[in-house]
Amino acid sequence: SAVISQKPSRDICQRGTSLTIQCQVDSQVTMMFWYRQQPGQSLTLIATANQGSEATYESGFVIDKFPISRPNLTFSTLTVSNMSPEDSSIYLCSVEVVAGANEQFFGPGTRLTVL
Amino acid sequence: AQSVAQPEDQVNVAEGNPLTVKCTYSVSGNPYLFWYVQYPNRGLQFLLKYITGDNLVKGSYGFEAEFNKSQTSFHLKKPSALVSDSALYFCAVRDITNAGKSTFGDGTTLTVKP
Numbered sequence: 001s002a003v004i005s006q007k008p009s010r011d012i013c014q015r016g017t018s019l020t021i022q023c024q025v026d027s028q029v030t031m032m033f034w035y036r037q038q039p040g041q042s043l044t045l046i047a048t049a050n051q052g053s054e055a056t057y058e059s060g061f062v063i064d065k066f067p068i069s070r071p072n073l074t075f076s077t078l079t080v081s082n083m084s085p086e087d088s089s090i091y092l093c094s095v096e097v098v099a100g101a102n103e104q105f106f107g108p109g110t111r112l113t114v115l
Numbered sequence: 116a117q118s119v120a121q122p123e124d125q126v127n128v129a130e131g132n133p134l135t136v137k138c139t140y141s142v143s144g145n146p147y148l149f150w151y152v153q154y155p156n157r158g159l160q161f162l163l164k165y166i167t168g169d170n171l172v173k174g175s176y177g178f179e180a181e182f183n184k185s186q187t188s189f190h191l192k193k194p195s196a197l198v199s200d201s202a203l204y205f206c207a208v209r210d211i212t213n214a215g216k217s218t219f220g221d222g223t224t225l226t227v228k229p
Contacts, residue, residue, distance in 0.1 A: 033216075040203060042221045043159075092158070103149055103161040104217065 004107035023093030028073035031096035049076040117142045121220035136191040138206030148189040149207040196227045
């Protein structure tokens, strides 16, 4: 298993600013993912964070808007850049300890409100 | 491409009755299937998974799910529902060739009434 912490847990930001969300895992993991979730709705995968290389983005998400870092096997950051109210959502970090037929573990989420 | 459908947005059951939350999937190869639960104001938790072997898998909190290849389904079940089971449930599927990325369903809100 893996225990994941995210910072901040919530934030209220002004339009046009940027916010960086941190994800820390208590053990080394192979796969790290970033999702977006509207409250009570499904998860949308933003990107897979790759250690030592550029993240792999899903359709509709670009690096300029959501730059991601993953400097090691336990830590990643997601930045939401030039925010607009449409970016208001819950952002979730998720990991798969070993790539394969394994379940994912999720962080508690960061609730972002953009005014 | 892979996809998963949860045809019911909401399921309501009385405490003590059996519950079923439905999930159907589509993958090009063999599937890995997962159920997750999200309690109010909490993160997603893993419930159970099907990888291979016995079609009936048992998971946390007394839940089980049955893999049905001919019907491409993986319904979540529990013989006797508890009020504390009320939560949002997500089915997820992964094609074994799809580099570890799971596709999640839209979620089903389960409400168990006393």
